Amino acid sequence: MKERLARIVADLAADYADIRYEENKKTRVAYRGKRLELVSSYATSGGHVRVYADGGKATASFSDPGRVGSIADASLASARLAAKGRDRPLRLADAPVVTGEFPVSPRVDPLTVKLEEKIELLRHYNDLILREPDVLTSEAEYDEFGSKRLFVNSEGSIIEYELLNIGIFGRIVTKRGNVVQRVRFAFGGNEDFSRLYDRDEELMERVAIARKLLDASPPRAGIYPVILDPDEAAVFIHEAFGHLSEADGLQNNPAFREKLKIGTTLGREILNVTDDPTIPGHPGSYDIDDEGVAGVKTRLITDGVLTGRLHSRETAAEFGEPLSGNMRAVDAHFTPIVRMSNIFIEPGNSSFEEMVASIDDGYYLVGARGGQTSGDQFTFGAQWGYRIENGRLGGMVRDINMSGELFSTLRAISMIGSDLSFGERGGCGKGMPMQLNRKSGKGAPHIKIDRVTLGGV
Amino acid sequence: MHELIEKARRSVDGAELYWKRDHTISVRYENYRLQGMTEDELSSVALRVIAGARLGATYGVNPEEPGLIEQAKQAARFGDEAGFSFAGKADYESVENYDKRSEALTSADLVALCERVKERIAEERPEIPLFIVAGATKRDLVVETTAGAAGRDTSTRVTLGFGAPIKGAGIGVYKSDASVSPLDLDPALIDEFLEWYGWTENKSTPKTGRLPIILAPEAAYLFLLPLAAGLSGEAVEKGTSPLIDKIGERIVSERLTVIDDPLRDGDPGSRPFDDEGVPCRRRPLLDAGVLTDYLTDLRTGAALGRPSTGNGLKRELFGGGTETRPNPWPVNITVEPGDTPYREMISSLDEGLLVTGGMGFHSGNYPQGEFAVQAIGFHIKNGKVVGRLDRTMISGNIYKDFKDVAAVSRERRLGLGGMLPGGPVPYILVDSLRVAGE
Numbered sequence: 001m002k003e004r005l006a007r008i009v010a011d012l013a014a015d016y017a018d019i020r021y022e023e024n025k026k027t028r029v030a031y032r033g034k035r036l037e038l039v040s041s042y043a044t045s046g047g048h049v050r051v052y053a054d055g056g057k058a059t060a061s062f063s064d065p066g067r068v069g070s071i072a073d074a075s076l077a078s079a080r081l082a083a084k085g086r087d088r089p090l091r092l093a094d095a096p097v098v099t100g101e102f103p104v105s106p107r108v109d110p111l112t113v114k115l116e117e118k119i120e121l122l123r124h125y126n127d128l129i130l131r132e133p134d135v136l137t138s139e140a141e142y143d144e145f146g147s148k149r150l151f152v153n154s155e156g157s158i159i160e161y162e163l164l165n166i167g168i169f170g171r172i173v174t175k176r177g178n179v180v181q182r183v184r185f186a187f188g189g190n191e192d193f194s195r196l197y198d199r200d201e202e203l204m205e206r207v208a209i210a211r212k213l214l215d216a217s218p219p220r221a222g223i224y225p226v227i228l229d230p231d232e233a234a235v236f237i238h239e240a241f242g243h244l245s246e247a248d249g250l251q252n253n254p255a256f257r258e259k260l261k262i263g264t265t266l267g268r269e270i271l272n273v274t275d276d277p278t279i280p281g282h283p284g285s286y287d288i289d290d291e292g293v294a295g296v297k298t299r300l301i302t303d304g305v306l307t308g309r310l311h312s313r314e315t316a317a318e319f320g321e322p323l324s325g326n327m328r329a330v331d332a333h334f335t336p337i338v339r340m341s342n343i344f345i346e347p348g349n350s351s352f353e354e355m356v357a358s359i360d361d362g363y364y365l366v367g368a369r370g371g372q373t374s375g376d377q378f379t380f381g382a383q384w385g386y387r388i389e390n391g392r393l394g395g396m397v398r399d400i401n402m403s404g405e406l407f408s409t410l411r412a413i414s415m416i417g418s419d420l421s422f423g424e425r426g427g428c429g430k431g432m433p434m435q436l437n438r439k440s441g442k443g444a445p446h447i448k449i450d451r452v453t454l455g456g457v
Numbered sequence: 458m459h460e461l462i463e464k465a466r467r468s469v470d471g472a473e474l475y476w477k478r479d480h481t482i483s484v485r486y487e488n489y490r491l492q493g494m495t496e497d498e499l500s501s502v503a504l505r506v507i508a509g510a511r512l513g514a515t516y517g518v519n520p521e522e523p524g525l526i527e528q529a530k531q532a533a534r535f536g537d538e539a540g541f542s543f544a545g546k547a548d549y550e551s552v553e554n555y556d557k558r559s560e561a562l563t564s565a566d567l568v569a570l571c572e573r574v575k576e577r578i579a580e581e582r583p584e585i586p587l588f589i590v591a592g593a594t595k596r597d598l599v600v601e602t603t604a605g606a607a608g609r610d611t612s613t614r615v616t617l618g619f620g621a622p623i624k625g626a627g628i629g630v631y632k633s634d635a636s637v638s639p640l641d642l643d644p645a646l647i648d649e650f651l652e653w654y655g656w657t658e659n660k661s662t663p664k665t666g667r668l669p670i671i672l673a674p675e676a677a678y679l680f681l682l683p684l685a686a687g688l689s690g691e692a693v694e695k696g697t698s699p700l701i702d703k704i705g706e707r708i709v710s711e712r713l714t715v716i717d718d719p720l721r722d723g724d725p726g727s728r729p730f731d732d733e734g735v736p737c738r739r740r741p742l743l744d745a746g747v748l749t750d751y752l753t754d755l756r757t758g759a760a761l762g763r764p765s766t767g768n769g770l771k772r773e774l775f776g777g778g779t780e781t782r783p784n785p786w787p788v789n790i791t792v793e794p795g796d797t798p799y800r801e802m803i804s805s806l807d808e809g810l811l812v813t814g815g816m817g818f819h820s821g822n823y824p825q826g827e828f829a830v831q832a833i834g835f836h837i838k839n840g841k842v843v844g845r846l847d848r849t850m851i852s853g854n855i856y857k858d859f860k861d862v863a864a865v866s867r868e869r870r871l872g873l874g875g876m877l878p879g880g881p882v883p884y885i886l887v888d889s890l891r892v893a894g895e
Contacts, residue, residue: 039535085491
């Protein structure tokens with residue numbers, strides 16, 4: 001297969017061509033309450049071709065590897081046709097030729113663990129939740145995605161690499177009277193099955209919070225200084241800022257491209273934001289992207305100033321900026337697009353206690369609960385929180401939504417903690433058609449934002 | 458009969474093969490430039506089996522792949538009790554959902570279509586970052602069971618979408634069209650896009666309280682998706698549907714007749730059988746506001762002690778696909794037209810909203826008929842559109858607020874907006890919905 005595909009791209013009369021071929025294994029187990037709702041384990045395969053010719057581009061996904069030769073020929077014809085529809089040719093930034101193998105090496109390989117054992121482990125955690133008082137129901141899911149990929153391009157790169165991502169995650173649902181509360185949990189987020197063992201204590205802490213929330217009250221609506229815990233801060237930086245670092249989104253959006261020129265001051269000197277696939281063990285860690293480019297650490301914001309961006313070879317050429325190795329596809333059905341790897345706010349010098357002490361009238365928000373961004377506007381939920389009055393943590397609050405505008409909120413980050421931590425569940429949706437990528441990590445320390453709008457009563 | 462089904466017959470109690478092959482070409486323009494082309498040839502398979510009265514499923518690329526039956530049997534060991542049998546032999550109605558001219562379309566044809574859209578819009582709006590996406594798919598679908606169902610269908614679908622973001626708004630104006638046959642440039646669609654885009658220049662804030670609302674076909678899902686969730690046999694079986702025990706009752710205005718019409722010739726959603734091989738039928742769901750029936754697939758039908766209505770689809774709120782378990786959904790939902798010209802709806806209003814979409818729908822309690830969204834659309838005053846909405850929330854409950862519908866338009870377009878694609882729907886003028894500022 002390797003030699004055959006390499007020959008096809010080498011012989012194609014294109015400016016550039018590549019083929020990615022994948023064999024993927026997926027396993028999912030899901031409990032809803034007591035019911036084992038889903039057990040599914042299966043394999044799929046397929047590939048993707050990209051051709052650049054005369055400055056035009058064409059891509060193709062295929063299921064049958066026997067058809068790849070004629071598919072590549074058709075893509076070449078399409079790319080030439082596409083070139084006629086452009087006044088400026090598409091170019092690719094130069095990238096090193098890479099040959100080699102990049103396997104993953106988990107301490108405990110999930111592929112060696114029997115399906116029965118996976119179900120049993122999930123059942124164990126699910127039972128722990130369900131036996132507690134006030135618990136209405138649970139959602140618990142085991143998710144495993146393994147991908148063996150082969151990448152060849154017309155420049156001579158031949159790369160075999162693996163992706164492996166497993167996790168247990170879910171929600172605890174508590175109810176008393178008419179009040180229903182939900183708290184999430186997630187373990188894993190990398191290739192190592194052993195990370196899923198012995199998490200009872202953390203899970204029970206989450207259950208306790210879901211119970212306590214039944215007695216909490218919503219915050220008073222208004223504008224406040226807030227502290228975000230690492231989980232909420234990480235989602236904020238990923239959703240509100242990170243997506244605007246992805247050059248393919250900016251490429252044809254003149255308004256934001258102007259606002260986000262390298263060298264623009266976006267925050268105070270304490271603010272540093274980095275994207276880094278090379279730190280091991282997080283959901284967005286990898287060696288090589290789906291365009292055959294090695295992943296590198298990219299400093300997106302340095303001392304408050306925009307210093308970097310995430311690129312494909314195409315956008316790096318278009319922007320005249322360095323390669324970052326962020327082109328990724330969820331599976332063979334999709335063309336790669338520019339995506340964050342592990343994005344995080346670098347640790348600062350403040351302690352959590354200093355942050356609390358600095359607030360007279362505000363809130364501490366904990367745990368991300370989804371949200372929506374549109375351009376530079378964002379709205380995010382928090383799973384729970386605490387009132388802060390006169391420099392002290394007070395009672396628990398629930399049903400929290402914060403909203404704001406990205407640029408003013410970045411400038412309002414006034415303290416950054418030293419306690420950087422990464423989430424154990426990856427996940428990010430982007431693209432048309434939508435690609436839901438679980439290999440997307442995020443992290444942050446505690447941060448203080450001087451002004452955020454909170455919804456509530 | 459596929460060999461896999463023959464083989465399965467020997468080792469399990471029942472089996473169902475779902476095999477989908479799509480050949481899709483598409484072209485994409487961004488900011489008036491041809492950004493790229495795709496041509497995909499994708500095959501995917503779902504095999505469900507009943508073994509030891511339990512249901513198991515597995516997935517793969519094609520039915521010849523080794524190990525599918527064994528994998529499905531393994532899944533059945535942990536599976537639920539099936540409680541139903543796979544679809545039996547049936548005669549399927551014929552429906553015009555294939556056009557050989559669509560199968561023959563090339564990338565160059567799609568480029569030509571996009572170029573015409575581009576030229577027409579560039580005449581008036583050269584400054585906007587226009588995107589255009591055009592695509593053509595030929596689908597071969599096979600659903601076969603050991604109980605004798607033998608569904609084979611070849612369909613085509615041609616799509617066109619275009620739009621542009623509104624400067625400083627974080628949203629845009631979008632239009633789309635779809636057909637079984639090759640699409641031509643529809644001047645009315647372009648004109649409406651240009652008119653709507655022109656209306657976005659000013660922001661205008663309506664008064665808060667209750668106001669009349671015109672739902673454009675793009676926003677019809679705000680009504681149809683909560684309705685579909687209530688009609689779903691799954692919600693009826695679980696006891697959570699607000700429509701339990703309401704068959705024969707008027708639940709919304711008598712002006713609203715909603716029909717699931719999978720056999721409508723020429724609609725891109727039309728098909729002779731569902732994803733479980735059960736024949737699709739034209740079925741009124743609301744007849745002049747009166748609830749006529751629920752939607753079932755094999756599983757929920759059996760749980761309710763009745764047959765499948767041919768509504769088992771591998772669909773979810775966001776997408777779905779071969780690996781999705783079948784659930785009851787409308788196949789090609791349509792709303793009957795009324796007799797009011799849509800322009801008259803606008804000119805009849807002292808103050809109101811023309812709603813063309815919504816943000817945040819899925820976080821509302823839509824299974825109970827409720828919706829609360831940030832409305833995308835326009836503010837109407839003294840019979841004229843005066844500007845675009847900005848951070849305006851609309852909310853309501855379809856079973857309360859759609860009891861009073863003032864008019865339904867004579868014009869219809871495919872309801873392609875949002876999360877419930879379907880057949881043609883008109884503009885609907887609702888007497889009043891709650892409107893709130895931020």
